[in-house]
Amino acid sequence: xxxxxxxxxxxxxxxxxxxxxxxxxxxxxxxxxxxxxxxxxxxxxxxxxxxxxxxxxxxxxxxxxxxxxxxxxxxxxxxxxxxxxxxxxxxxxxxxxxxxxxxxxxxxxxxxxxxxxxxxxxxxxxxxxxxxxxxxxxxxxxxxxxxxxxxxxxxxxxxxxxxxxxxxxxxxxxxxxxxxxxxxxxxxxxxxxxxxxxxxxxxxxxxxxxxxxxxxxxxxxxxxxxxxxxxxxxxxxxxxxxxxxxxxxxxxxxxxxxxxxxxxxxxxxxxxxxxxxxxxxxxxxxxxxxxxxxxxxxxxxxxxxxxxxxxxxxxxxxxxxxxxxxxxxxxxxxxxxxxxxxxxxxxxxxxxxxxxxxxxxxxxxxxxxxxxx
Numbered sequence: 001x002x003x004x005x006x007x008x009x010x011x012x013x014x015x016x017x018x019x020x021x022x023x024x025x026x027x028x029x030x031x032x033x034x035x036x037x038x039x040x041x042x043x044x045x046x047x048x049x050x051x052x053x054x055x056x057x058x059x060x061x062x063x064x065x066x067x068x069x070x071x072x073x074x075x076x077x078x079x080x081x082x083x084x085x086x087x088x089x090x091x092x093x094x095x096x097x098x099x100x101x102x103x104x105x106x107x108x109x110x111x112x113x114x115x116x117x118x119x120x121x122x123x124x125x126x127x128x129x130x131x132x133x134x135x136x137x138x139x140x141x142x143x144x145x146x147x148x149x150x151x152x153x154x155x156x157x158x159x160x161x162x163x164x165x166x167x168x169x170x171x172x173x174x175x176x177x178x179x180x181x182x183x184x185x186x187x188x189x190x191x192x193x194x195x196x197x198x199x200x201x202x203x204x205x206x207x208x209x210x211x212x213x214x215x216x217x218x219x220x221x222x223x224x225x226x227x228x229x230x231x232x233x234x235x236x237x238x239x240x241x242x243x244x245x246x247x248x249x250x251x252x253x254x255x256x257x258x259x260x261x262x263x264x265x266x267x268x269x270x271x272x273x274x275x276x277x278x279x280x281x282x283x284x285x286x287x288x289x290x291x292x293x294x295x296x297x298x299x300x301x302x303x304x305x306x307x308x309x310x311x312x313x314x315x316x317x318x319x320x321x322x323x324x325x326x327x328x329x330x331x332x333x334x335x336x337x338x339x340x341x342x343x344x345x346x347x348x349x350x351x352x353x354x355x356x357x358x359x360x361x362x363x364x365x366x367x368x369x370x371x372x373x
Contacts, residue, residue, distance in 0.1 A: 004172025112221025171223025
């Protein structure tokens with residue numbers, strides 16, 4: 001859940017930053033300038049202050065500190081693939097588990113990221129005039145009608161962004177109860193079914209289900225990011241999970257190439273062969289479903305890490321000594337239970353909650369347009 005809350009900010013930043021930048025440029029615009037440099041300066045100041053305050057809030061707990069009444073789960077009592085041992089960074093990348101999870105993340109992200117970049121033209125070309133109650137294809141619409149459906153598609157894009165963010169928190173939290181591998185099973189199997197159903201929904205003109213299915217798909221795209229750090233911690237332990245996660249994110253980089261290339265290339269290929277625009281994405285949806293099927297098999301093959309890969313007590317002791325030497329004197333919070341002053345909690349949640357609430361409000365205003373026709 002904690003990872004979900006942190007990574008949720010990654011998506012939330014885009015939801016807040018984009019409309020804020022748009023409003024700032026309009027405020028600073030003049031007959032001779034669009035207000036870009038002034039907007040950059042204001043954003044720079046806001047980012048500097050917010051990130052500085054956030055970084056100053058970090059504290060390391062005292063050694064062996066734990067919340068009152070909490071006991072860590074042992075590998076014997078924990079569900080699924082959970083270890084209480086640790087694997088070295090360079091060893092983890094040589095295990096089959098690392099590469100299976102790498103492909104699971106890469107395939108899940110490939111399916112989602114290709115849709116994000118094409119969400120607006122996808123909706124416009126599939127539904128065309130039906131978005132504004134006109135019986136006409138995308139190519140038959142007039143310029144004012146194109147503007148009207150583009151506005152509606154912007155609401156669709158905003159709604160996907162909102163579900164992307166919410167999914168990061170919801171699915172990561174759910175994985176605490178379901179387990180990491182079962183959660184990815186849901187992502188991949190349910191995603192497969194939803195992608196394979198999209199062409200039928202498009203042909204039937206069912207806008208509500210079409211939008212709903214893509215919202216669920218994007219929630220699982222976001223959930224894949226927020227769940228994978230905990231998945232790695234379960235498999236390889238917590239000592240080096242940050243570095244292991246960093247190497248695993250090369251899967252995201254690869255998916256950033258695969259997803260848009262697959263969606264864009266297939267779309268252009270189909271249009272070049274005179275396939276109607278509203279049918280140009282059908283084959284793409286089936287291919288993305290097939291990719292998720294491969295990811296499902298990779299996830300199914302994940303097993304506990306073999307004993308030979310775990311760090312020995314001597315290796316852990318050497319790592320502890322090196323960490324203490326390089327870290328210097330840490331800032332700690334002593335004691336078994338610490339209460340944060342109420343005003344600090346209120347200030348922190350206000351600083352985070354108000355911008356997010358504003359971003360959600362702006363996004364929902366755009367999304368309402370989607371179903372107003």
